[in-house]
Amino acid sequence: MLCERCNEREATIHYTELVNGVRSEHHICSECASKLMPAEYGSMFGADMPFAKFLTGLFAAGRADADTADDPMAHIVCPKCGMNFEEFTRVGKFGCAECYNVFGPLIDDNIRRIHGSNIHTGKKYAEAPLADTADETGEEEINAEEEIDLLQAKLKEAVELENYEDAAMLRDRIRELRNGN
Amino acid sequence: MARWFENNGPDSDVVISSRVRLARNIRDYNFSLKLDEKSASDMIDKTMTELSGCAEFADYTGYNFKDLNEYQKHAMEERHTISRFLMEQKYAAGLVSPEEDVSVMINEEDHIRIQSFVSGRDMKSAYHKASSADDIIGRHVPYAYHEKYGYLTTCLSSVGTGMRASYMLHLPALSGTGQLAGIMSELGRFGLKMTSVFGEGSSSPGDIYRISNQTTLGLTEQELIDNLDNIAGQIIEQERLGRQQYMKLQQVAAEDAAYRSYGVLRYARKLSLKDALVLLSEFRMGLALGMFGDNMEKGYSVYQLMIGIQPYNLQLACNSKLELTELEVARATFIRNNLPQIV
Ligand SMILES: [Zn+2]
Ligand SMILES: [Zn+2]
Numbered sequence: 001m002l003c004e005r006c007n008e009r010e011a012t013i014h015y016t017e018l019v020n021g022v023r024s025e026h027h028i029c030s031e032c033a034s035k036l037m038p039a040e041y042g043s044m045f046g047a048d049m050p051f052a053k054f055l056t057g058l059f060a061a062g063r064a065d066a067d068t069a070d071d072p073m074a075h076i077v078c079p080k081c082g083m084n085f086e087e088f089t090r091v092g093k094f095g096c097a098e099c100y101n102v103f104g105p106l107i108d109d110n111i112r113r114i115h116g117s118n119i120h121t122g123k124k125y126a127e128a129p130l131a132d133t134a135d136e137t138g139e140e141e142i143n144a145e146e147e148i149d150l151l152q153a154k155l156k157e158a159v160e161l162e163n164y165e166d167a168a169m170l171r172d173r174i175r176e177l178r179n180g181n
Numbered sequence: 182m183a184r185w186f187e188n189n190g191p192d193s194d195v196v197i198s199s200r201v202r203l204a205r206n207i208r209d210y211n212f213s214l215k216l217d218e219k220s221a222s223d224m225i226d227k228t229m230t231e232l233s234g235c236a237e238f239a240d241y242t243g244y245n246f247k248d249l250n251e252y253q254k255h256a257m258e259e260r261h262t263i264s265r266f267l268m269e270q271k272y273a274a275g276l277v278s279p280e281e282d283v284s285v286m287i288n289e290e291d292h293i294r295i296q297s298f299v300s301g302r303d304m305k306s307a308y309h310k311a312s313s314a315d316d317i318i319g320r321h322v323p324y325a326y327h328e329k330y331g332y333l334t335t336c337l338s339s340v341g342t343g344m345r346a347s348y349m350l351h352l353p354a355l356s357g358t359g360q361l362a363g364i365m366s367e368l369g370r371f372g373l374k375m376t377s378v379f380g381e382g383s384s385s386p387g388d389i390y391r392i393s394n395q396t397t398l399g400l401t402e403q404e405l406i407d408n409l410d411n412i413a414g415q416i417i418e419q420e421r422l423g424r425q426q427y428m429k430l431q432q433v434a435a436e437d438a439a440y441r442s443y444g445v446l447r448y449a450r451k452l453s454l455k456d457a458l459v460l461l462s463e464f465r466m467g468l469a470l471g472m473f474g475d476n477m478e479k480g481y482s483v484y485q486l487m488i489g490i491q492p493y494n495l496q497l498a499c500n501s502k503l504e505l506t507e508l509e510v511a512r513a514t515f516i517r518n519n520l521p522q523i524v
Binding site for chain 1: 211335336337396399401407412415
């Protein structure tokens with residue numbers, strides 16, 4: 001296969017790139033590889049910048065003038081572990097699983113900048129069903145109803161936050177559940 | 182039974198090992214940052230009880246930091262059985278397979294870190310081993326998993342697959358000719374990173390480097406591994422070219438360096454860690470280039486010496502605390518006793 005850049009030399013480097021959720025296959029020769037301009041997310045890792053600093057930097061830049069007392073972001077707190085938005089951006093770490101629901105939607109752009117995507121496509125996890133509820137069909141129906149309610153609440157939130165990608169995903173999932181999976 | 186670092190695997194002239202680490206958290210506990218000591222102990226005990234009862238882990242050795250001294254913990258870290266992060270934790274526990282190739286760490290930066298090693302270049306097997314352990318553990322403890330973000334981790338930099346795959350590479354030619362800095366700075370665009378295994382910053386005695394994926398979300402485990410393997414393959418080829426060039430242009434100097442290194446390793450009566458690593462690196466490259474002929478024990482893993490001469494493994498082997506000079510003497514003795522003979 002010829003290099004996609006120079007169309008002269010044999011492509012020796014093959015890789016999948018993700019930028020803003022768009023996946024593309026690349027085949028380039030090693031000479032062209034050394035001339036490539038760094039991709040946006042790539043340069044993040046080229047420099048040895050710790051994530052905390054990176055995240056703090058991004059937020060600080062946009063919020064330098066914001067008065068913390070009036071800043072609505074300052075009041076966002078994870079109900080499970082008590083992490084607040086200020087601490088989250090300062091340490092750059094999540095305090096519990098619920099934090100992802102609380103802070104995740106606020107940093108979607110950053111997630112995409114770091115990973116090139118904000119949606120997991122790898123190995124899926126299905127929790128082992130508990131022996132005593134697995135064969136009770138009645139319970140499963142209730143669970144589906146509950147999940148639909150929960151998803152609809154999330155959908156509403158996603159639309160309000162203009163997070164249309166998530167909204168579309170949630171809508172699909174609700175449809176699936178309504179059609180009996 | 183031979184441990185993973187006592188064998189050579191595919192492409193062992195350059196590749197020492199393939200490693201996969203999976204980060205997992207338990208749904209109902211706060212993550213490490215917000216986990217108080219009492220909850221941490223509770224999480225460790227419950228998880229250990231669950232996992233110790235698994236038939237699949239029956240031949241694994243369980244450990245708890247409550248029962249280990251500092252030497253034992255450091256020696257495990259030097260052998261890569263546990264991470265540095267875990268070693269520095271006050272409370273921790275885990276399981277290790279008989280060949281030390283699979284390790285489950287509990288109360289790392291994430292609640293559970295599953296790690297697998299395979300000698301040489303074989304990431305497929307390394308992933309398979311880690312993923313199988315993951316399947317078993319996931320059936321016994323409920324993971325923190327998100328429909329959109331995948332496996333949830335303390336750091337955003339591991340979320341999604343939670344997977345860090347890495348090759349440990351011996352790169353004396355690329356490092357000796359100064360080409361490595363350039364390669365390292367270019368890896369970011371492929372979502373990869375390279376670090377030195379021994380030593381800090383630009384100094385890397387032993388010329389051993391680790392290359393790993395930096396991004397974890399959006400691509401599948403297979404895609405992440407393919408990307409890493411393709412780029413690592415390039416580096417391996419460049420290292421081989423560099424070695425061939427060296428042999429072609431300076432054969433006498435190259436052989437002299439390898440044999441001199443062997444001589445010092447064979448006869449020295451005390452060795453600093455840095456000097457020993459530098460000499461072992463020269464020797465390892467000479468061995469890979471066939472300089473020692475067919476008489477040298479085939480498939481000898483020089484890397485086991487690099488691990489064996491680390492300070493805590495030496496002290497553990499001697500069963501006593503050693504001062505610096507004693508340590509250097511013990512190191513030279515260890516090498517003398519374990520270095521293969523030139524017949
Ligand atoms: Zn090209
Ligand atoms: Zn939280």
